[in-house]
């Protein structure tokens with residue numbers, strides 16, 4: 001695993017792709033980097049692509065949920081994209097609560113969802 | 128898939144640090160491929176293995192244990208068996224530990240019951256001198 005996480009910035013949206021078989025230290029490192037980057041660039045939206053992850057166990061799922069909560073506290077919206085059918089089935093059967101995450105099939109739909117979430121947030125409604 | 132190809136009978140992975148989670152997943156993935164498990168089944172098995180490894184890291188003495196992975200075959204089906212062994216303090220109440228939401232570690236308590244849902248067979252043998260959790264996933 002590379003030590004630095006490539007975080008792409010397009011406008012006020014950050015894009016990050018998680019890849020490979022991540023150990024816990026890597027997952028926590030990514031969480032910190034991403035949170036810091038959101039604060040540093042005042043991002044309004046974050047797209048996390050998990051399609052490159054081979055396994056999402058309860059720890060990784062919990063960190064994902066936690067990073068989304070932290071990013072929300074920083075005033076930005078997060079959409080998680082690319083949860084594969086195998087990972088989705090596994091997470092549901094395992095019983096990891098992920099229902100509160102905003103998810104989309106792929107990056108394109110994820111960006112569209114981000115726009116809608118932000119429009120809703122801008123109009124002061126809390127969904 | 129070639130008939131007569133030698134199977135490495137048992138592969139063991141020592142569990143001692145979080146980095147071993149990766150080795151556990153790799154061993155289970157390799158065995159799943161060898162047994163011809165589909166993507167969903169192998170993902171389930173690997174995820175269950177990840178949870179059981181975390182339990183060893185958290186609850187076994189010194190966070191140490193061993194995984195043995197082997198190919199199994201019955202009624203014309205191939206499968207993978209993973210045996211997670213530790214010499215920790217054991218699980219006093221297995222029925223409780225297999226219930227959703229039961230945790231002595233202040234966690235979600237879904238590792239054991241969730242793993243049971245993800246595999247075809249899960250058995251727990253435990254005593255004050257250690258715990259062995261055995262899981263089997265069969266191909267279709």
Ligand SMILES: Nc1ncnc2c1ncn2[C@@H]1O[C@H](COP(=O)(O)OP(=O)(O)OP(=O)(O)O)[C@@H](O)[C@H]1O
Nearest residue numbers: 182186217224230231232234235236237238239258
């Ligand atoms: N190898 C083990 N040795 C001793 N006790 C164990 C072992 N594995 C599990 N346990 C006990 O069984 C309980 C339930 O385990 P389970 O994995 O379901 O939940 P958890 O580890 O507490 O939480 P989670 O897995 O959701 O993070 C644990 O809290 C612990 O008391």
Ligand SMILES: [Mg+2]
Nearest residue numbers: 178182238239
């Ligand atoms: Mg557990």
